[in-house]
Amino acid sequence: FDKWVARLAGWIVFAMMLIITYDVTMRYVFRAPTTWSFEISTYMLVAIVFLGGAWTLPAGGHVSVDIVTERVKPKTKALLGIITSFFAMFYLGIFSIAALNFTYQAWANNVKSTQYLGWPLWPIRSFLFIGGVLLFLEFFFKLVVNIRMFKRENLKT
Numbered sequence: 001f002d003k004w005v006a007r008l009a010g011w012i013v014f015a016m017m018l019i020i021t022y023d024v025t026m027r028y029v030f031r032a033p034t035t036w037s038f039e040i041s042t043y044m045l046v047a048i049v050f051l052g053g054a055w056t057l058p059a060g061g062h063v064s065v066d067i068v069t070e071r072v073k074p075k076t077k078a079l080l081g082i083i084t085s086f087f088a089m090f091y092l093g094i095f096s097i098a099a100l101n102f103t104y105q106a107w108a109n110n111v112k113s114t115q116y117l118g119w120p121l122w123p124i125r126s127f128l129f130i131g132g133v134l135l136f137l138e139f140f141f142k143l144v145v146n147i148r149m150f151k152r153e154n155l156k157t
Contacts, residue, residue: 006055050131081146096132
């Protein structure tokens with residue numbers, strides 16, 4: 001599922017590239033800048049970051065301090081993975097609840113963009129919730145893997 005969501009984010013990057021290229025061409029070649037491209041590109045960037053975040057974790061793309069984990073035993077490495085996954089899940093749980101509330105408030109109060117297009121903001125804000133939940137699930141899977149690794153290392157000793 002993460003790969004599918006990451007592909008979707010990749011297609012959004014491609015569409016964003018086309019929109020920005022169109023805007024630059026219109027601005028500098030035809031002296032007729034668009035009024036909508038910056039706003040749409042901003043929304044697309046939010047979608048890209050939050051849809052791609054979950055795929056990035058198992059791909060090893062998130063920031064980590066491996067200077068410590070490279071030098072410890074596998075059992076200690078698994079324990080550190082359990083601790084960091086737990087804290088990440090705690091944070092992402094709070095983040096996802098807040099993002100859901102943030103999205104709901106935009107929907108319930110019909111909050112619209114103050115920029116040119118004046119679009120409703122709840123669909124854009126929903127990417128925060130979706131991305132938070134997907135990343136929470138990835139950390140849950142990482143937690144399960146690290147617990148299994150920790151148990152396996154305990155059996156060896």
